Amino acid sequence: MExxxxxxxxKIQESKKDVAILFAGDSGDGIQLTGSQFSTTSAxxxxxxxxxxxxxxxIRAPQGTIAGVSGFQLNFxxxxxxxxxxLCDVLVVMNAAALKANLDKLKTSGTIIANTSGFDKRNLKLxxxxxxxxxxxxxxxxxxRVIEIDVTKMTRxxxxxxxxxxxxxxxxxxxxxLGFLYWMYNRNLGPTQKFLEExxxxxxxxxxxxxAVLKAGxxxxxxxxxxxxxxxxxxxxxxxxxxxxxxxxxxxxxxxxAASQKADVPLFYGxxxxxxxxxxxxxxxxxxxxxxxxxxxADEIAAITSSIGASFAGNIGVTASSGPGIALKGxxxxxACILELPLVVVNVQRGGPSTGLPTKTEQADLLQAIYGxxxxxxxPVIAAASPKDCFxxxxxxxxxxxxxxxxxxxxSDGYIANGAEPWRFPSSKDIGKITAPFLKKAxxxxxxxxxxxxxxxxxxxxxxxxxxxxxIGGLEKQDKTxxxxxxxxxxxxxxxxxxxxxxxxxxxxxxxxxxQGKVGAKLLILTWGSVYGAAKTAVKDMLLKDxxxxxxxxxxxxxxxxxxxxxxxxxxxxxVPELNKGQLVKLIRSEFLIDAIPFxxxxxxxxxxxxxxxxALKHLES
Amino acid sequence: MSVTTEKPTRSPKDFSSDQDVRWCPGCGDYSILKQVQxxxxxxxxxxxxxxFISGIGCSSRFPYYMNTYGMHSIHGRAPAIASGxxxxxxxxxxxxxxxxxxxxxxxxxxxxxxxxxxxxxxxLLFNNEIYGLTKGQYSxxxxxxxxxxxxxxxxxxxxxxxxxxxxxxDGTFISRAMDRDPKHLREILKDANxxxxxxxxxxxxxxxxxxxxxxxxxxxxxxxEDSTVFVEHGKPMVFGKDGDKGIVLDGATPHIVDLTDGxxxxxxxxxxxxxxxxxxxxLIRCFDAPSTPSVGLPRPFGVFYQENRPTYEDLLHDQxxxxxxxxxxxxxxxxLRGTNTWEIA
Ligand code: SF4
Numbered sequence: 001m002e003x004x005x006x007x008x009x010x011k012i013q014e015s016k017k018d019v020a021i022l023f024a025g026d027s028g029d030g031i032q033l034t035g036s037q038f039s040t041t042s043a044x045x046x047x048x049x050x051x052x053x054x055x056x057x058x059i060r061a062p063q064g065t066i067a068g069v070s071g072f073q074l075n076f077x078x079x080x081x082x083x084x085x086x087l088c089d090v091l092v093v094m095n096a097a098a099l100k101a102n103l104d105k106l107k108t109s110g111t112i113i114a115n116t117s118g119f120d121k122r123n124l125k126l127x128x129x130x131x132x133x134x135x136x137x138x139x140x141x142x143x144x145r146v147i148e149i150d151v152t153k154m155t156r157x158x159x160x161x162x163x164x165x166x167x168x169x170x171x172x173x174x175x176x177x178l179g180f181l182y183w184m185y186n187r188n189l190g191p192t193q194k195f196l197e198e199x200x201x202x203x204x205x206x207x208x209x210x211x212a213v214l215k216a217g218x219x220x221x222x223x224x225x226x227x228x229x230x231x232x233x234x235x236x237x238x239x240x241x242x243x244x245x246x247x248x249x250x251x252x253x254x255x256x257x258a259a260s261q262k263a264d265v266p267l268f269y270g271x272x273x274x275x276x277x278x279x280x281x282x283x284x285x286x287x288x289x290x291x292x293x294x295x296x297x298a299d300e301i302a303a304i305t306s307s308i309g310a311s312f313a314g315n316i317g318v319t320a321s322s323g324p325g326i327a328l329k330g331x332x333x334x335x336a337c338i339l340e341l342p343l344v345v346v347n348v349q350r351g352g353p354s355t356g357l358p359t360k361t362e363q364a365d366l367l368q369a370i371y372g373x374x375x376x377x378x379x380p381v382i383a384a385a386s387p388k389d390c391f392x393x394x395x396x397x398x399x400x401x402x403x404x405x406x407x408x409x410x411x412s413d414g415y416i417a418n419g420a421e422p423w424r425f426p427s428s429k430d431i432g433k434i435t436a437p438f439l440k441k442a443x444x445x446x447x448x449x450x451x452x453x454x455x456x457x458x459x460x461x462x463x464x465x466x467x468x469x470x471x472i473g474g475l476e477k478q479d480k481t482x483x484x485x486x487x488x489x490x491x492x493x494x495x496x497x498x499x500x501x502x503x504x505x506x507x508x509x510x511x512x513x514x515x516q517g518k519v520g521a522k523l524l525i526l527t528w529g530s531v532y533g534a535a536k537t538a539v540k541d542m543l544l545k546d547x548x549x550x551x552x553x554x555x556x557x558x559x560x561x562x563x564x565x566x567x568x569x570x571x572x573x574x575x576v577p578e579l580n581k582g583q584l585v586k587l588i589r590s591e592f593l594i595d596a597i598p599f600x601x602x603x604x605x606x607x608x609x610x611x612x613x614x615x616a617l618k619h620l621e622s
Numbered sequence: 623m624s625v626t627t628e629k630p631t632r633s634p635k636d637f638s639s640d641q642d643v644r645w646c647p648g649c650g651d652y653s654i655l656k657q658v659q660x661x662x663x664x665x666x667x668x669x670x671x672x673x674f675i676s677g678i679g680c681s682s683r684f685p686y687y688m689n690t691y692g693m694h695s696i697h698g699r700a701p702a703i704a705s706g707x708x709x710x711x712x713x714x715x716x717x718x719x720x721x722x723x724x725x726x727x728x729x730x731x732x733x734x735x736x737x738x739x740x741x742x743x744x745x746l747l748f749n750n751e752i753y754g755l756t757k758g759q760y761s762x763x764x765x766x767x768x769x770x771x772x773x774x775x776x777x778x779x780x781x782x783x784x785x786x787x788x789x790x791x792d793g794t795f796i797s798r799a800m801d802r803d804p805k806h807l808r809e810i811l812k813d814a815n816x817x818x819x820x821x822x823x824x825x826x827x828x829x830x831x832x833x834x835x836x837x838x839x840x841x842x843x844x845x846x847e848d849s850t851v852f853v854e855h856g857k858p859m860v861f862g863k864d865g866d867k868g869i870v871l872d873g874a875t876p877h878i879v880d881l882t883d884g885x886x887x888x889x890x891x892x893x894x895x896x897x898x899x900x901x902x903x904x905l906i907r908c909f910d911a912p913s914t915p916s917v918g919l920p921r922p923f924g925v926f927y928q929e930n931r932p933t934y935e936d937l938l939h940d941q942x943x944x945x946x947x948x949x950x951x952x953x954x955x956x957x958l959r960g961t962n963t964w965e966i967a
Contacts, residue, residue, distance in 0.1 A: 288945035290952030298735035302702035309706030473694030
């Protein structure tokens with residue numbers, strides 16, 4: 001391979017601990033690709049990173065309009081990074097609409113890199129700038145450092161020797177910007193070169209053209225006299241080991257596969273396409289060589305019921321969806337609960353109610369997961385904290401489902417699902433085992449399908465085994481035999497047995513630990529799900545300022561860890577930031593009679609660490 | 623002389639569970655249960671390899687009465703549950719028990735998608751043209767004008783022709799039988815079992831409590847012969863008292879002819895070809911009430927259509943096999959590692 005990092009002239013270098021860049025442009029501008037390439041390169045370089053793509057709400061929004069703006073935020077640093085960053089240091093805009101939609105996310109005195117050809121009359125009008133006046137020319141951006149580059153022109157220039165058409169040439173615009181940023185942050189072009197070589201293996205002319213533009217962008221920074229500052233962001237002090245980059249949905253799919261392998265039970269995945277859960281289906285469908293039976297069902301109900309059927313036959317049935325789809329699965333969840341078959345139901349939450357905000361994030365389905373069924377139908381609920389944590393929690397969901405013969409809810413959300421971070425992936429030999437309670441042979445006595453072990457768990461007796469023929473169903477069943485029973489005493493008994501079985505799972509999950517700070521602090525920040533990163537960053541910062549605060553992050557939401565109540569009682573105040581109108585806080589109050597304080601946000605966007613910190617400060621002062 | 627057999631011969635009783643059967647006395651379900659139990663020893667499948675899956679409704683109690691594996695699930699979802707079950711273990715003999723409300727109303731979507739995917743199972747659709755379990759509302763197969771508790775002035779809906787629906791969904795085995803003709807029902811059940819793919823049997827079933835006599839014209843001695851035609855592959859369509867009538871096909875239009883007046887004989891008649899998709903369509907559309915003066919076609923029974931098409935579960939497992947052959951058996955460490963890693967020392 002040739003030398004991929006062009007020689008550079010001596011330029012002033014400035015060292016930075018962390019930098020947040022927001023790439024924004026039309027959905028056709030290759031923004032997601034640019035962002036993910038910069039992320040991969042930075043991760044490979046050794047920075048800690050966190051990313052968050054912001055897809056346009058409408059896939060076919062007209063070009064150049066605000067509705068069509070796609071964004072990708074990346075935070076990378078020489079320190080540990082837990083969020084994609086609150087406000088960004090650099091805003092890259094490919095057109096006027098991208099600037100208009102994102103200017104409020106830029107720090108004062110931040111840098112704007114603007115593609116000037118995206119600010120022509122037409123684009124300005126589409127973006128809704130009054131009288132098509134360009135913000136680049138009317139001094140309205142005085143607070144910022146603006147770097148204007150005619151990316152379109154430079155790209156065409158770089159490709160003038162090629163036989164590509166104008167349209168094809170313009171498609172490489174994003175490579176110019178990427179090259180320029182690689183120069184600005186002193187990055188190596190190697191990883192992107194490798195990526196291009198793989199992506200365009202069948203059309204080598206595109207490898208060359210894209211690479212030419214990438215290098216042109218880099219050289220532009222190097223040779224142009226305008227830009228005097230280059231930045232350096234050193235590798236982060238991360239624990240030793242081998243890392244890769246991972247997105248939430250991808251990690252979740254891998255967790256399911258790992259669990260299936262470790263349980264030695266095939267995975268059946270029944271799912272209906274829905275944003276933002278579909279990527280799990282895509283990922284699993286690629287791994288049929290792990291004996292994954294992926295099934296794109298005809299609807300949400302068929303997705304879950306086919307999974308129940310597969311579980312009855314001895315597979316690990318898994319289904320995933322988002323809020324509206326989960327609502328449709330409600331009846332079948334009750335069935336899985338009364339059948340006592342293993343089943344994992346993933347909810348990648350999005351903004352609701354109804355169709356709501358499909359591409360935006362929210363945590364408003366917690367109570368739906370815990371209570372959203374008819375009758376007394378307890379189902380364990382756990383939640384992932386970050387993209388990489390989806391692996392661990394998906395594994396946990398399968399473990400609990402299989403070892404306790406119960407459906408399990410795993411909550412993720414749009415922010416985690418599409419976000420990415422470096423992951424020190426485990427070696428398969430270090431991943432625990434899952435023991436399925438299969439009954440492999442008939443005994444002397446007649447088989448009783450609802451007889452239980454000391455954990456309250458029944459046996460998994462699958463069709464095909466002689467002597468274990470039995471019938472199960474959605475009607476209330478007699479204790480032990482499973483025969484239909486309408487006896488009042490029996491119903492009370494069975495409802496109690498099922499509740500106790502689920503409550504007992506608290507004995508088989510880790511005890512709650514404190515994430516940061518000390519027991520007895522004046523203020524505890526209690527979080528679940530994707531609020532983890534923002535709270536972690538906020539509390540870290542506050543601890544550096546010697547504030548009396550601590551952070552606990554919950555991953556097991558039903559049942560709660562055994563020691564949770566005792567732990568919570570040790571703090572003066574408990575603040576619960578959530579992306580809903582206060583759902584975990586309700587549970588804490590009703591379960592423990594602890595006067596926890598809600599902190600709610602429902603804008604379809606994650607918390608920033610600043611928001612959490614500001615709210616925390618209020619409660620520390622009072 | 624003693625005869626030893628490899629497998630113990632089973633009797634219908636071996637397939638009957640210890641649960642008391644709880645349908646109303648006189649219900650047509652009893653006959654269907656009996657015919658199913660009686661063919662079970664003949665289909666050559668061990669009872670531990672048989673699974674009955676049902677939805678909700680009177681007929682859906684069926685699995686409880688079979689001494690096999692079974693699941694009484696939720697309303698309309700049996701085909702979807704069976705789809706997962708069969709995908710997980712293609713070796714099982716899977717029977718879906720459903721009714722007109724269960725399969726055609728609340729579960730309509732599951733039924734059509736199961737049929738087009740062609741899972742290898744047998745679907746017994748008990749059609750009684752009424753909701754029995756909820757005590758007598760009209761169903762999606764009740765004729766227009768049906769007076770029930772929910773339609774005191776008569777229903778205004780046009781009913782489904784279940785087999786036309788199945789044909790529209792490209793079902794690969796489409797047939798009709800009835801509770802009161804046990805011998806014919808047993809034959810169809812065995813044919814359905816022999817077919818690899820989704821075998822749908824619509825079974826006319828009398829609900830003697832809420833819709834008694836709905837199919838009397840096809841079952842009663844006096845009317846049966848003139849109002850029904852039992853089709854057999856390769857045989858001309860003869861019906862009526864002493865076989866005095868036949869059906870000829872004029873283009874795509876069937877007509878009844880008299881075989882006694884010397885104008886027509888058996889060689890002129892429509893010979894049933896169950897593999898002919900187009901003619902099966904005509905047969906399936908013979909759905910007028912036999913009393914309709916203009917046409918008066920008898921209601922056909924038998925296997926109308928059959929087609930060999932790969933089953934979903936076979937195609938799915940072929941893909942799994944191919945994937946293993948191409949990429950090797952899944953290597954978890956390789957999966958976790960991916961293609962882009964870096965080391966921090
Ligand atoms: S209500 Fe009708 S269909 Fe149901 S069991 Fe009674 S007779 Fe049979």
